[in-house]
Amino acid sequence: MKLSFTRRGLLAGSTAALVTPSILRAQPAEIAIGSLTPNTGGGGPFGPNITASHKRVVDAVNASGGVLDQQIRLFQENSETNPETAVRAADKLINVNQVLGIIGTWSSSVTLGIMPKCQSANVIQMCTSSSADIPVADKKGLVFNFQPLSPIWGRAIANLAKGRGIEKYAMMALNNDFTRSMMDGFIEVVGKDALVQEPFYYNAGQSSYRSEVTQLISQNPEAVFIPSYVADFTAVYKEIFRQGYEGTVITTSLSTGNQFKDAVGAAADGVIHGFPVPAINSPAYKEYLGEAGLEDTGSVQHPFGTAGRDQMSTLLLAIEKAGSTDRAAIAKAVWDVTTGEGKETVYNVADGLAALRAGKEINYSGASGSTEFDEEGMVLGRDFQLSEIKDGKDVVLERLEF
């Protein structure tokens, strides 16, 4: 085939080549944000609510003109509550989508698993994880945790259990950092004298939990505390029931969702469980219920979906406050828009953006809680709730308000 060039054709081609970059420049710039949530696996009951919250906030902000005159582009990935999957997804979000933040990670192993990649690419992380290793691993001040660390869980659940007059405990915990440090926090409050025997650990995925349960209940304690996840706790609890233990079983609410209740049926009644919950009387929580199309039942709904709303709102407010997409400046601005006194309290991103644009200092108070952060980016406090399963339903026993 013969190719021929005419002067007219060459002129047209050259003009097109020169014009193309200006067309690209004319497209509105976008701010890319990654949402990495546990839509399946252990966090499956919570992930979709977090995802939906991220999207709702972004849609609302984009509809009103975006942030810094730029639209927000949300890239959503499923971590499967699995660190390996999460690392692959983070790679894609960082290198292909060029996100400035990855928010919504739930389990500590996922948050910690993607942290090296995020740190080296200066990507902001926002999570609801509880491992005490998170602030240690964050060398650049880019990580914000919207959930208390696990020793705080242990202390809060212990306080609530003590309040019920329980004096003697036996304990065993799943062998991971989250549950081990939760057990330490629990022991800090009840004291070593309250233990009928040395606490011990078990592994997930054992072929049986019989000997562990035999050991746990051997001294017939008033209560047993078992920090765990749903898969191992369900198997352990079946064995506790089959070995005839009639004392109180205490664990985290992460282990006692519908999967647990469906798997053990009526035997679930009597299990006591606790975890951090949204401040259900706060204006932001009420707004969240409306946004998510939920009725106000007076009880906790979407414990992690609320945190998802707060993560995205905080990040967008921090971008507006920083006035640029520089990651370090945004991270610093997170404290500016969430923490400290003497500022105008706002309960949603629209009011926050309006106040910032009016030159005011703001303190975003979220649906999940007050969202005040310490100097390591860890949320300072959350409400805690202790519930008991009665007739297959969670009945609130007590609530500790922050």
Added chain:
Amino acid sequence: MSLQLLVNALVNAALIAPPAMAFSLLFGILRFPNFAIGAYITVGAFAAYSLNVSLGLPLVVASGGAMIITAVVVWLTHVVVFRPMQDQSPVTLLVVSIAAAFIIENVIRLFYSADVRGFNIPLERPWKFMDARITREQVEIIIFSGLIAVGLHFLLAHTRIGRAMRAVADNPMLAAIRGVNATWITAFTTALCGLLFGLTGVFAGLDLVIEPLVGWNLTIPIFAAAILGGIGSPYGAMVGAILVGLAEEATFLIIPSTYKVGVGFAIIAVLLLVRPQGLFGTLEIKK
């Protein structure tokens, strides 16, 4: 050791004895260690779950259905995956069996997700005698396991097809010369083992929880029991299961529970060094 620990060991043994016997039978006929047994057990658990919970069938009927479904899956896996590769080395087939296990488990995950499930039967409180406690369900598992052992013994020792199975396991070529149809015997053995893996899936679902890794979690104790008893020897697998069950319970008295998962590995490692043919196996002479 308290009486309760002995009861615990017996229940453990009853759970792993049938699949250990099935694993040994499969090895005898196919001559490679099949790592897909965990996935077969998971198939059994989920098949029984679907029949019991989704379709509302009684657990006894669901168990029968699950055993048949698992038998079909094991036989199909043999026909589609292992038979075309039967001339490959045992190591190649072992690796292929790991791949087959991953595929089966992930297909289950695709349809059922990683959620934890249970059968539609109420948990029961135990019977108590002396210091020990045992539930009716656990007694049933022990009885079924014992019946399976006796049944397998009868099948192998006193029936024509059992003798044919032993003949094919011992020397397939000689068996073929004597008129034994090795293809049919292999199909029968894989389906029979499938029935046992399916039943183990039901037992595991009752004892633990139904999730995609339920079978994989039992694989190492099953291997340890089969190797301890002498790989290829179903009777040895039964004795091996009891010893592995006891070892897992007894070690808890000495070492922390977190090392319990290593007991099976330790038994395998020590036996391979000291007595590779196991307690009841015969040493293979290689020319």
